[in-house]
Amino acid sequence: MSTAEETTSGGEQQQPWAEVTPEAARRLLVAAVDAFAERGYHATTTRDIAGRAGMSPAALYIHYKTKEELLARISRIGHEKALAILRTAAEGEGTAAERLAGAVGSFVRWHAAQHTTARVVQYELEALGEDSRDEIVALRKQVDAQVRRIIQEGVAAGEFDVPDVQGATLAIMSLCIDVARWFRVDGRWTPDEVGALYADLVLNMVGAKR
Amino acid sequence: MSTAEETTSGGEQQQPWAEVTPEAARRLLVAAVDAFAERGYHATTTRDIAGRAGMSPAALYIHYKTKEELLARISRIGHEKALAILRTAAEGEGTAAERLAGAVGSFVRWHAAQHTTARVVQYELEALGEDSRDEIVALRKQVDAQVRRIIQEGVAAGEFDVPDVQGATLAIMSLCIDVARWFRVDGRWTPDEVGALYADLVLNMVGAKR
DNA sequence: CCGGAGTCTGAGCGGGCGCTTAGACCGGTG
DNA sequence: CACCGGTCTAAGCGCCCGCTCAGACTCCGG
Helix, strand or coil: CCCCCCCCCCCCCCCCCCCCCCHHHHHHHHHHHHHHHHHCCCCCCHHHHHHHCCCCHHHHHHHCCCHHHHHHHHHHHHHHHHHHHHHHHHCCCCCHHHHHHHHHHHHHHHHHHCHHHHHHHHHCHHHCCHHHHHHHHHHHHHHHHHHHHHHHHHHHCCCCCCCCHHHHHHHHHHHHHCHHHHCCCCCCCCHHHHHHHHHHHHHHHCCCCC | CCCCCCCCCCCCCCCCCCCCCCHHHHHHHHHHHHHHHHHCCCCCCHHHHHHHCCCCHHHHHHHCCCHHHHHHHHHHHHHHHHHHHHHHHHCCCCCHHHHHHHHHHHHHHHHHHCHHHHHHHHHCHHHCCHHHHHHHHHHHHHHHHHHHHHHHHHHHCCCCCCCCHHHHHHHHHHHHHCHHHHCCCCCCCCHHHHHHHHHHHHHHHCCCCC
16 A cells, blocks of 8 residues: 655645545545556455455445445546646746646646556546546546647747647647556656656647747 | 458558458457457456357357457557557658658557557556566567667757657657547547647657758 | 444355356368 | 367356445444
8 A cells, every 4th residue: 555655846745535534435445546556447356445445345335335436536536636736737827838847747747656546547437437427527628628728828929839739738638647557666767757858848749939 | 340440541451360360269359359448358258258259158268268368369469560560660761750750650540540459459468467468568668669769860860859768768659659548430530640640749849850 | 321323344145257068060081 | 971170059167246234343422
């Protein structure tokens, strides 16, 4: 169980699942995040989740109606966090280039530092039931819109050279999200390094004047 | 079953699974690709695969020892195809920029046009057993090396401006691979369009002189 | 001190899973 | 014609899944 999986660069995150109460429900949810990220939703058993949380299989069903509700809760909280990160960056001060670099940097840092959570959030969408999926898809549209807005403003201000705003938005989001797939804690880069590297590459992608 | 999922831009692919014989084994494998791509490996049942191939569940075990062998065969053939595409582009004629654009374009076209196969190949690695995973990881290293080589040559020739070759390689591969996750047949773009868009964005990323 | 709400466990249910087996069919060879 | 290897099916085995339930423990207001 990885409780110390936070950014070292300070202040970006207090306690990832603080809003989940009571404590037993939070322990189960954290265990589920780890298990889903490691093995995938369908390959994870409720016995495994309960075991990681130090409880009997039956205890899970006091706090959650089904295994799928666990995934839905994780996905919802994770998407809200992602949206908050990008919204802060998009509504900040500075030129479009500065805001785009900030958005990509912090979004990527989150995907790297919280890569177990991010992996579940980004790659287990199809396991959600219809109702929660609709809700999540709506959140994702808002997430996309933050990045698209920055790019549009950059183009309007003559800062960027982007023939296809929608295409560039998609590519940038895709690049950031995929960090959750390949990032390893014992790999070559820290979350901060990947964030800086990616911010730079993305500014090149949109043809920002340097 | 999507048998007509080929590129329209001609000549890149003859018959995706022609090397799998006899015909019943190929039908089962194609059915497995579709099922794995739709639902994921662990959520797919052998009964579902056999059903899609128009056979009884027991028939599967005449041609494959286990469900996992099916995945291993799909993954191996898919990775070999991906490697062949990139090797052709890397060893081709032209400047580094031209070869990089060609590599990204054809790699992305494959991920879009064959996105069901690509999704299994790229996202079901962790479901493989230890032996086949080792084999596949070795193939993936060769795949990465093709792109890294082009970038190194571009930097050496003064065509590209890339501070971190390894980082740029990783980002470019990640960008291409993630196409398999988001691409939809009924979406905004054709495989050719995504290939062209991405080739252009990647040339920007590496600071190619235009 | 009682009683009820909240939390947890041990035991276990119905069902679907991956895979096996016995035997039927079928085209080709002596 | 008999026979045989290759291919297929119907039936089903043993297992483990998601989930349930009866009952025990703990805490707390009256």
